[in-house]
Amino acid sequence: MMKPLLLPSAIPPLKTLPPFFNPNPSVHILSSIASATLRGNRISGRISTLRTSASSQSASSPTETIDAVVAEIPSKMKAWVYGDYGDVNVLRLDEGVSVPGIEEDQVLVRVVAAGLNPVDFKRRQGKFRATDSPLPTVPGYDVAGVVVKVGSKVKNLKEGDEVYGDISEKPLDNPKQFGSLAEYTAVEEKLLAIKPSNLDFPLAAGLPLAIETANEGLEKAGFSSGKSILVLGGAGGVGSLVIQVAKHVYGASRIAATSSTGKLELLKSLGADLAIDYTKDNFEELPEKFDVVYDTVGQGDRAAKAVKKGGTVVVLTGAVSPPGFRFVVTSNGASLAKLTPFLENGKIKPLNDPKGPFPFSKLVDAFTHLETGRATGKVVIYPIS
Numbered sequence: 176m177m178k179p180l181l182l183p184s185a186i187p188p189l190k191t192l193p194p195f196f197n198p199n200p201s202v203h204i205l206s207s208i209a210s211a212t213l214r215g216n217r218i219s220g221r222i223s224t225l226r227t228s229a230s231s232q233s234a235s236s237p238t239e240t241i242d243a244v245v246a247e248i249p250s251k252m253k254a255w256v257y258g259d260y261g262d263v264n265v266l267r268l269d270e271g272v273s274v275p276g277i278e279e280d281q282v283l284v285r286v287v288a289a290g291l292n293p294v295d296f297k298r299r300q301g302k303f304r305a306t307d308s309p310l311p312t313v314p315g316y317d318v319a320g321v322v323v324k325v326g327s328k329v330k331n332l333k334e335g336d337e338v339y340g341d342i343s344e345k346p347l348d349n350p351k352q353f354g355s356l357a358e359y360t361a362v363e364e365k366l367l368a369i370k371p372s373n374l375d376f377p378l379a380a381g382l383p384l385a386i387e388t389a390n391e392g393l394e395k396a397g398f399s400s401g402k403s404i405l406v407l408g409g410a411g412g413v414g415s416l417v418i419q420v421a422k423h424v425y426g427a428s429r430i431a432a433t434s435s436t437g438k439l440e441l442l443k444s445l446g447a448d449l450a451i452d453y454t455k456d457n458f459e460e461l462p463e464k465f466d467v468v469y470d471t472v473g474q475g476d477r478a479a480k481a482v483k484k485g486g487t488v489v490v491l492t493g494a495v496s497p498p499g500f501r502f503v504v505t506s507n508g509a510s511l512a513k514l515t516p517f518l519e520n521g522k523i524k525p526l527n528d529p530k531g532p533f534p535f536s537k538l539v540d541a542f543t544h545l546e547t548g549r550a551t552g553k554v555v556i557y558p559i560s
């Protein structure tokens with residue numbers, strides 16, 4: 176039986192205000208973000224109105240608005256925890272985990288939805304144990320939620336802000352021991368951005384790590400307007416965003432992508448000009464070659480045969496062959512904020528797996544689905560309660 180986690184810096188209850196979070200998705204928490212701008216490397220956002228009921232159309236006073244979102248912060252919370260590396264069976268739902276304290280550059284986020292990524296289960300399996308944070312671990316990188324407490328050196332975020340982000344700057348290098356699969360998580364302000372005003376929490380929660388990976392890979396590959404790209408794994412969490420970011424942010428001239436037969440139409444709806452069925456065709460045998468091949472599957476050797484002379488191959492996992500390179504994403508709220516307008520204008524559409532969102536209690540089912548390697552878009556956990 177695993178012992179509950181106890182953090183030395185657990186925070187006492189702050190305020191006694193009515194609970195804010197309602198797990199019923201039909202009761203909308205509406206916010207309109209008046210601005211989400213970059214100041215230097217910092218993000219600034221302001222909630223102009225926030226209504227805790229769809230039927231309540233009257234705008235609250237600023238004081239009521241803040242009070243409504245800063246519900247009582249308990250000293251203990253529910254969180255998923257593992258104390259040993261292994262398969263899904265090491266995961267335990269613990270109701271007595273201490274709410275994390277915050278450093279001066281951090282905010283405390285009440286988690287409303289959390290996204291899963293393959294790195295979550297690879298880490299749990301012990302693949303990164305050499306550089307991992309100590310066990311026991313509360314897993315989870317991606318979060319969408321509400322700021323309920325700010326550290327003394329936090330510049331732009333404030334209580335009540337609706338945010339999203341990947342809470343660990345480096346996913347493999349001492350990632351946060353207390354992650355986002357919990358009711359509360361502590362995260363540096365610089366890793367967060369204001370949640371896109373048009374997206375609900377479950378849609379926002381699936382984005383951070385995957386869209387930052389999509390964007391960073393394209394940037395590192397020197398991708399630019401007029402170039403062509405082949406995306407290996409176009410229906411996955413990262414691949415579905417590579418297609419859209421390449422098209423709408425970078426101005427790709429032509430996009431090809433691979434998937435199994437049943438997902439070819441999806442690839443086209445995401446913006447692919449050519450959808451390749453990997454169960455029937457070998458992409459590297461096609462006469463057409465590409466400026467960039469973006470490999471999210473682990474087919475680096477084959478990918479190198481599909482690239483034009485002078486082009487490059489971005490590899491996220493597995494073998495790398497020249498002219499390929501592999502990189503590991505860095506979480507960065509400022510780059511997330513730069514992508515936010517493309518989400519808010521509807522050009523980039525988050526894709527959440529239709530089997531979800533999975534409620535918090537069904538995390539094991541969610542991981543089991545993700546670990547098949549056949550998820551479509553992002554696997555998201557919601558509500559968190």
Ligand SMILES: NC(=O)c1ccc[n+]([C@@H]2O[C@H](COP(=O)([O-])OP(=O)(O)OC[C@H]3O[C@@H](n4cnc5c(N)ncnc54)[C@H](OP(=O)(O)O)[C@@H]3O)[C@@H](O)[C@H]2O)c1
Pocket residue numbers: 292293294297384385388407408409410411412413414433434435436438453471472490491492502503504545548549550551552553
């Ligand atoms: N280096 C980094 O910083 C970084 C960052 C993010 C992710 N990653 C890694 O990148 C990989 C992808 O991540 P993800 O979040 O996109 O995973 P994911 O969402 O779990 O990917 C699932 C998708 O992969 C597709 N797929 C599986 N085999 C395929 C094949 N042979 N050809 C084409 N598509 C195939 C599946 O489509 P079908 O059902 O059609 O097969 C499914 O839609 C993972 O290994 C992850 O750890 C690395």
